Amino acid sequence: MDPRPGGAPTVLRMVLGRPPRLSTCTAHAPRSTRLGTSRSSEATTDRRTALTDQGFPTAEIDTSRPHPARMYDYYLGGKDNYEVDRVAAQQVIDLFPDAVPSALGNRAFMHRAVRFLAESGVRQIIDIGTGIPTAPNTHQVAHEVSPDIKVAYVDNDPIVATHAGAHLLGAGNTGFFLADLRDPESILSHPTIGRLIDFDQPVGLMLVAILHFIRDDEDPAGLVAAYRDALPAGSRMVLSHATADFHPPETGSGDAIDVYRQSKATATFNLRARAEVLGLFDGFELVDPGLVQLPLWRPDGPAPAEQELARVGIYGGVGIKN
Ligand SMILES: C[S@@+](CC[C@H](N)C(=O)[O-])C[C@H]1O[C@@H](n2cnc3c(N)ncnc32)[C@H](O)[C@@H]1O
Numbered sequence: 001m002d003p004r005p006g007g008a009p010t011v012l013r014m015v016l017g018r019p020p021r022l023s024t025c026t027a028h029a030p031r032s033t034r035l036g037t038s039r040s041s042e043a044t045t046d047r048r049t050a051l052t053d054q055g056f057p058t059a060e061i062d063t064s065r066p067h068p069a070r071m072y073d074y075y076l077g078g079k080d081n082y083e084v085d086r087v088a089a090q091q092v093i094d095l096f097p098d099a100v101p102s103a104l105g106n107r108a109f110m111h112r113a114v115r116f117l118a119e120s121g122v123r124q125i126i127d128i129g130t131g132i133p134t135a136p137n138t139h140q141v142a143h144e145v146s147p148d149i150k151v152a153y154v155d156n157d158p159i160v161a162t163h164a165g166a167h168l169l170g171a172g173n174t175g176f177f178l179a180d181l182r183d184p185e186s187i188l189s190h191p192t193i194g195r196l197i198d199f200d201q202p203v204g205l206m207l208v209a210i211l212h213f214i215r216d217d218e219d220p221a222g223l224v225a226a227y228r229d230a231l232p233a234g235s236r237m238v239l240s241h242a243t244a245d246f247h248p249p250e251t252g253s254g255d256a257i258d259v260y261r262q263s264k265a266t267a268t269f270n271l272r273a274r275a276e277v278l279g280l281f282d283g284f285e286l287v288d289p290g291l292v293q294l295p296l297w298r299p300d301g302p303a304p305a306e307q308e309l310a311r312v313g314i315y316g317g318v319g320i321k322n
Helices: 011-016 047-052 068-075 083-095 099-119 138-145 158-167 184-188 191-196 220-230 253-262 274-279
Strands: 124-128 150-155 174-178 204-208 236-242 284-286 314-321
Touching: 068 083, 068 099, 068 158, 083 099, 083 253, 099 138, 099 204, 099 236, 099 314, 124 138, 138 150, 150 158, 150 191, 158 174, 174 191, 184 220, 204 220, 220 236
Parallel strands: 124 150, 124 204, 150 174, 204 236
Antiparallel strands: 236 314, 284 314
């Protein structure tokens, strides 16, 4: 259950696609500041030290520009966002109401895919682009299957770090650090990865709703390949990626992504067609049902209705490294 006031949205909202209520709450600033430290610092498992030992300056929480993590939090009905995020996210929803069911569908896919990883024997997960904690988080889903699963969370947004201590860190088998997907070396060589991940055993790599924040000139396929090459055979990759394939221009999807650019959000949004997303799985064999619209990926219940499918503009899949 989501412990935050307002709670997590229900599946009903996914169907109805109602925009989340406009939150009046302000995101929490970090309680203490350590100046001049690196962007890849680790939160510890002690809640108080986790909130004070993040090792990044408060100034890094930029409240002058919308942040994708905080906008996503708004789509999910969360309250860990600032006015600048709410304005931009609401503009997106006004232009493209399916942003909300797409975000909810993404979170539901993430839960099913983590359960699949755990049930298929994966005992260690690297979750890059964690997002602001929204229960259940990756480790909570994984631990329902097996409490010994280790999870290393990574995000480049300091606001995620401020909440990591309270919501992402468990009994020593989880960790969080700030780092950037575009710098694989700094992630793969980070001490938290060294502590939690054994690269001689299969790893679950999660790149869920993050690669559409990577521009073509930043080489998303090359980045995925850098992580893939560090993983042993039998590792799994969970990936989801936004697309315009199910939303012709008149649905407003193109206008919505322009909001990220025009509002000078910290990352732009890059929709990709199926062939491009499929290319990201190079070196992996997709498990059934392949790369599909998210609600079609191993649904818990009956096959999703047409109306639900029509509102989710994201592909998802899980691949096993050859
Ligand atoms: C849409 S949220 C997805 C959160 C979660 N993976 C999920 O699917 O529910 C995208 C997350 O990726 C993070 N992110 C975006 N670009 C990133 C980058 N270059 N490096 C690390 N994290 C990034 C954002 O801060 C945000 O938390």
